[in-house]
Amino acid sequence: MILTVDDDPGISRAVARDLRRRYGQDNRIVRAESAVQALEALRELTLRGEQVAVLLADYRMPDMTGVEFLEQAMDVFPSARRVLLTAYADTGAAIDAINLVDLDHYLLKPWDPPEEKLYPVVDGLLEAWRGSDRGPVTETRIVGHRWSARSHEVRDFLARNQVSYRWYLADEPEGRRLLDAAGADGLTLPVIVTPGGEALIAPTDAELATRVGLPTTPSTDFYDVIVIGGGPAGLGAAVYAASEGLRTVLVERTATGGQAGQSSRIENYLGFPDGVSGSQLTDRARRQASRFGAELLTTREAVGLSSKGSARAVRFSDGSELHAHAIILATGVSYRQLGAPGLGELTSRGVFYGSALTEAPDCADQDVYVVGGANSAGQAAVYFARTARSVTILLRGRTLTSSMSHYLSEQISRTANIEVLPCTEVVAAHGNGHLERLELRHTPSGAVRAVDSSWLFVFIGATPRTDWLDGVVARDAAGFVLAGPDLAVDGGRPAGWDLDREPYHLETSLPGVFVAGDARADSMKRVASAVGDGAMAVALVHRYLERR
Incomplete structure (x- = not known):
């Protein structure tokens, strides 16, 4: 299905007409003239076991905005690709929606000619949707421990390879049920259950790639x-x-x-x-x-x-x-690794090198520390700041401006829950099984203080x-x-x-x-x-x- 919603009947019919002309042979085009009507249609489609590939919503609607509609629609069809139809005056709202509802694209009205402005966008979204997992029966499931280094590596490997998965803790009911079904003792983790129902106990990356369908073998030599x-x-x-x-x-x-x-x-x-x-x-x-x-x-x-x-x-x-x-x-x-005592033992157990976006959901309402002053560190800090209680950037130098793009350092300065500590380095890390406390030194004075945190992300230097x-x-x-x-x-x-x-x-x-x-x-x-x-x-x- 491709669903479009616009409260202007003329625009609604025009969008549906252009979509049917190009996609009507392979896709059913569903048209709604209100957000409420569109949500009802989505719920009916769910009950019938049908799939929605693309959602196109007008930004300005009387009962709820297009952004609010897409936010609710995500709960019904989370894999559907999302497009906002907007007038030029509303492009600022569309840009804000990119982060709020993970917007895939926004289209300015009018979109004539559709061959140049509408169809290439929808073509790309349909291709991306067809290549993604679209339901629980096709998802890879992972059972592991929150502070297990290998569990983190498996999650990161699948996420970076665009393989959809669900993550279960081994001590939670669903995790224990999967371990029992896999015949696993719960001691050797993680356990991965493939979409076909095969259980893999602590597989290597190569074994995992083969089982989830990633290409690993060349066609010729x-x-x-x-x-x-x-x-x-x-x-x-x-x-x-x-x-x-x-x-x-x-x-x-x-x-x-x-x-x-x-x-x-x-x-x-x-x-x-x-x-x-x-x-x-x-x-x-x-x-x-x-x-x-x-x-x-x-x-x-x-x-x-x-x-x-x-x-x-x-x-x-x-x-x-x-x-x-x-x-x-x-x-x-x-990324170069920090040599401070305790960091090596806690790597992937609260200490991460690189953005480690797979861990970002667990950082909600937490205090996060980021080491580094280049763009990669700044981008991570801004991202974590969306959900973390606080983000602290530990900077070896005196300012961000010497090593970070201007637009990014300005964005950081405007983000209330990001603090920059210049001339500061990590000198030790402590924790029982995972990071719990950091020791920070202010290099000009030599003063050392301890801070409580379970999350340290490091972006320092480059080793080829x-x-x-x-x-x-x-x-x-x-x-x-x-x-x-x-x-x-x-x-x-x-x-x-x-x-x-x-x-x-x-x-x-x-x-x-x-x-x-x-x-x-x-x-x-x-x-x-x-x-x-x-x-x-x-x-x-x-x-x-x-x-x-």
């Missing part, structure tokens, strides 16, 4: 290009390579999206004036790459790289190999995931991959370079192997520049293939 890493640079490379006819496979060790995919909201990415969450951007890029024919594989950890004649080979942790004419390294970076490339391609002292002009030694070609040309701009010291995104030395560490690197790397792959 030779490609034109292998992209290693599924962040913005890797996804950008996969989209451009596949769209230009190259046989392309992207391999990712955990989930596509990288650090950007974990961001609660990216506000300064070109083409998204209202911001976009990292998961939404990742989902669109993944579907785009797949539509062009790229293979996207998960739980594939690259551990070796080598030359085999004119081909390049990647070896994985399971001993298997893939071969290609060219390789693009887009392995990204990971390139140890497995040691001795294969040139890296700088910090481990970032050198490419192009940065490879030159005393103005000449890099050591061991035997080709009659200089390395291309993103080409590493191993010909035919390119680097893109945050893993590259002196990269910008921004989503837009990473995507640009991915696109440029594909153009250079073409040049390399032509001159081999």
Whole structure:
């Protein structure tokens, strides 16, 4: 079903007419002229066991606003995609609704011509809806402990791979019922029940990926290009390579999206004036790459790289190999870990590296601490502030403005429940099984004080995931991959370079192997520049293939 509601009969009929013209063959179009009437229709559809894919609601209606209607409709059909129809004067309300009801899109009236302004939006929403879980019978269920590191990892893995799941605590009635049905003793957790009813006891990521339908096996052993890493640079490379006819496979060790995919909201990415969450951007890029024919594989950890004649080979942790004419390294970076006493033992038990959005619901009405002064830390702080009692940013420097985008630091300064503590560091963490208390030091004075909290999220620095490339391609002292002009030694070609040309701009010291995104030395560490690197790397792959 596609349901539209507008209190203006003329507009209501016009919306339904345009929708039937394009979607009437495969979808039933339901039209309502009031929010109350629309909610009644939704409840009837629920009783009949039918599904609603898209909801389009006018913002200004007499009995309730479109935002209020969509908020109630979410309780009936939570998976339905949501669109607000609004006049230009109401765009501010539409932007506010993005966070309130997780709005997917808003359309300005009039939407003529529908071929340009209406249909592309609805096409994308229907495609996204068809690719998502839409009912309890198809959901993966997880039973675990709240402060279990592995339970957190499983939840994070499924969430980042866009796999819908339900989470149950092992000591709650439904959790115990599932454990009994699975024949589990409750000691080895987590237990995962797949949509098909299969019980998995503490599975590896690879086992879990296979059981929930994530692709892990390549269709062949030779490609034109292998992209290693599924962040913005890797996804950008996969989209451009596949769209230009190259046989392309992207391999990712955990989930596509990288650090950007974990961001609660990216506000300064070109083409998204209202911001976009990292998961939404990742989902669109993944579907785009797949539509062009790229293979996207998960739980594939690259551990070796080598030359085999004119081909390049990647070896994985399971001993298997893939071969290609060219390789693009887009392995990204990971957050550095704090070395203070107690933090290591409490990692994933209240101490999290990265946004860990899977834990955000449990932070409601809690005191949350965020370490870091760059955009990723700021985005997380703003996100947590929506539901947390307080959010405290622990900053090593004196101000946010030196390392954070202006728009974000301004947003933080306007958020009442966010406090910034400059020149402050974590010196110890304490807790019995999970984080309970932090010790903070004010560095200029040396004064140390203790604060009670069960939630610490760390966003400090960037460590490249390139140890497995040691001795294969040139890296700088910090481990970032050198490419192009940065490879030159005393103005000449890099050591061991035997080709009659200089390395291309993103080409590493191993010909035919390119680097893109945050893993590259002196990269910008921004989503837009990473995507640009991915696109440029594909153009250079073409040049390399032509001159081999």
